Amino acid sequence: MDIEVKKKRFLKGIISVPGDKSISHRAVMIGSIAEGITEIENFLLGEDCISTINCMKNLGVDIELKGTNVKVQGKGLYLNKSEKILDVGNSGTTIRLLMGILAGQKFETTLTGDDSIKRRPMGRVITPLSMMGAKIEAREGNFAPLTVFGNKLKGIYYKMPIASAQVKSSIMLASLYADDKTTIEEPYPSRNHTELMFSSFGAKVEVNGTKITCYPGYKLQGQKVIVPGDISSAAYFIVAATLVPNSEVTIKNVNVNPTRTGIIDVIKEMGGDIVLTNERTINNEKVADITVKTSRLKGIEIGGSLIPRLIDEIPVIAVAAVFAEGKTVIKDAEELKVKESNRINTITSELKKMGAKIFETEDGMIIEGTGFLKGNTVESYNDHRIAMSLWVAGLMAEGETKIKNAECVNISYPDFYKTFDML
Numbered sequence: 001m002d003i004e005v006k007k008k009r010f011l012k013g014i015i016s017v018p019g020d021k022s023i024s025h026r027a028v029m030i031g032s033i034a035e036g037i038t039e040i041e042n043f044l045l046g047e048d049c050i051s052t053i054n055c056m057k058n059l060g061v062d063i064e065l066k067g068t069n070v071k072v073q074g075k076g077l078y079l080n081k082s083e084k085i086l087d088v089g090n091s092g093t094t095i096r097l098l099m100g101i102l103a104g105q106k107f108e109t110t111l112t113g114d115d116s117i118k119r120r121p122m123g124r125v126i127t128p129l130s131m132m133g134a135k136i137e138a139r140e141g142n143f144a145p146l147t148v149f150g151n152k153l154k155g156i157y158y159k160m161p162i163a164s165a166q167v168k169s170s171i172m173l174a175s176l177y178a179d180d181k182t183t184i185e186e187p188y189p190s191r192n193h194t195e196l197m198f199s200s201f202g203a204k205v206e207v208n209g210t211k212i213t214c215y216p217g218y219k220l221q222g223q224k225v226i227v228p229g230d231i232s233s234a235a236y237f238i239v240a241a242t243l244v245p246n247s248e249v250t251i252k253n254v255n256v257n258p259t260r261t262g263i264i265d266v267i268k269e270m271g272g273d274i275v276l277t278n279e280r281t282i283n284n285e286k287v288a289d290i291t292v293k294t295s296r297l298k299g300i301e302i303g304g305s306l307i308p309r310l311i312d313e314i315p316v317i318a319v320a321a322v323f324a325e326g327k328t329v330i331k332d333a334e335e336l337k338v339k340e341s342n343r344i345n346t347i348t349s350e351l352k353k354m355g356a357k358i359f360e361t362e363d364g365m366i367i368e369g370t371g372f373l374k375g376n377t378v379e380s381y382n383d384h385r386i387a388m389s390l391w392v393a394g395l396m397a398e399g400e401t402k403i404k405n406a407e408c409v410n411i412s413y414p415d416f417y418k419t420f421d422m423l
């Protein structure tokens with residue numbers, strides 16, 4: 001499906017965005033290996049999270065989905081062998097976290113996914129899980145399809161070469177099956193939803209700076225989980241309301257976990273007007289309403305420990321940078337090359353087609369703020385974050401912008417275009 005978007009004169013309204021993708025995945029997986037019932041409210045009905053539900057069902061877990069409510073009948077740590085090859089679709093979170101659970105099972109499981117998943121590196125999870133005692137056979141040792149042979153696991157100390165919540169979470173899940181404690185050290189803190197959910201389900205986790213220690217032997221007990229709105233989805237409204245003239249948009253009930261709020265810090269540092277109200281804590285996660293008004297932006301430098309806090313928002317930050325005064329430099333973001341698409345390359349090439357002065361670097365991009373884009377036909381590369389970023393670019397471009405393969409937003413935000421049209 002192709003979609004067309006035109007320049008907007010203003011955006012006004014109060015909206016909410018769907019449930020957080022990272023938390024939705026984790027609630028189903030952790031609920032599945034807990035004891036008793038886990039009830040999830042405001043679950044994200046995106047294709048990625050549905051892939052997680054389907055995989056867990058194939059592993060013998062009873063899961064009922066009614067609207068955005070999910071009821072998981074926990075099986076405890078040990079699941080049933082799947083009769084089928086598990087298909088994770090487009091979801092990196094599903095395959096990498098699931099590998100951690102499967103490493104400790106008493107059977108083997110084969111996992112595969114779509115063309116994008118088959119290109120994404122799995123060695124980063126295979127290495128620590130193998131150190132724990134799992135046997136994993138993967139195409140070229142690094143790619144799906146892959147088979148995880150469950151085994152008795154041992155606790156390890158693992159220093160992660162990259163900050164990745166998926167690698168950390170995969171090891172944490174495997175640690176539940178280990179004979180002793182496991183400590184993981186990250187170069188910078190990545191999103192900590194697994195740590196917070198482990199604690200609320202009764203697992204023992206200690207966090208000391210960038211070191212996380214998990215202890216086996218604690219019973220996980222099913223919980224009620226209310227999933228807050230996804231800040232990665234809110235990011236498109238934050239940037240659009242900042243850029244489009246005469247705008248004021250409030251996004252209600254957004255997860256503002258400090259490991260995810262890099263987008264707010266960056267847009268504020270660029271000169272954006274963002275106010276958080278109604279701040280509260282639900283299921284250990286911070287939640288707030290976010291109000292954004294049109295502002296003039298200036299270019300800044302983004303790198304270091306900020307990167308894991310806004311990794312998925314970098315394509316839409318690049319759009320903001322086009323309309324900022326001066327130069328924006330994004331560095332230390334090589335991880336973008338191994339997402340659903342090579343996001344350094346894809347956002348750069350498509351914004352260039354719209355007339356942006358944006359240049360690819362080894363670990364990020366440089367954007368000269370020209371304050372101008374012209375509509376053109378652009379490609380999503382079947383990457384939901386690229387499609388949504390290009391939509392925001394289209395709201396600011398002269399003329400019409402046509403986004404090809406725009407239905408990929410279904411991965412994380414099926415009502416994305418509809419919600420924008422409401423404003």
Ligand code: SPQ
Nearest residue numbers: 022090091092093164165166167311312339340
């Ligand atoms: O699940 P997937 O496909 O990896 O999704 C993405 C996204 O843009 O939605 C990345 F492509 O988000 C990741 C994120 O980049 C979700 C995630 C998580 O839930 O733990 C962590 C980040 O990945 P990583 O590799 O830095 O751990």
